[in-house]
Amino acid sequence: MTSPEMTVGELVDLLSGCDRNGLVRQAMNPFFPMAHRLAQVVQSVDETGQLVVYLAEGRDENSQLGHLPPEATVALAWHGPVQAPPRRPRRAADRN
Template identity: 45%
Template sequence: MSSPLTARDLIDRLSAVDPDTPVRLAINPLFPLQHGIADVIAVKDALGRVTVYLTENGEQQGPVPPEVTVAVGWHEPTEAPRRARSAIAAQ
């Protein structure tokens, strides 16, 4: 299991893209959908450790693009099957 993404990691990764680029959450590897982000909330647990939450805005934005699901390792790269021309279509 990889270590959790830190705020520093997130800032570093986001600083590499145009600041006006939309940001989405990719949720559920088995049925990947993208969601808009509403807010960033930092809270302390009972031991005083801070965790940052990216909250979802309740708007499902549609399926996650295949290149994203492949990049994060949720799915294997696939190609659409070739369609055979039928005898009827050839007439």
């Protein structure tokens, strides 16, 4: 059985395929997706004695950057692709 949690090794493997000059941000809240700057990496032990590495957002007011781009929410499978509804022909104004 695989763990529902990601290990540091799995994170490193995923990051190794990314551009090293890319910015690091955290995507949060699938129902109202926002992007946050990461400021700290902290290693600790949880209540069960398991070693855990936490990725923390910054403390300043500019740490939350705004909405996550739609492409990111689709890639994360938080939202489905959305297309604009088809345009309907406009009706002429009734001038009586």
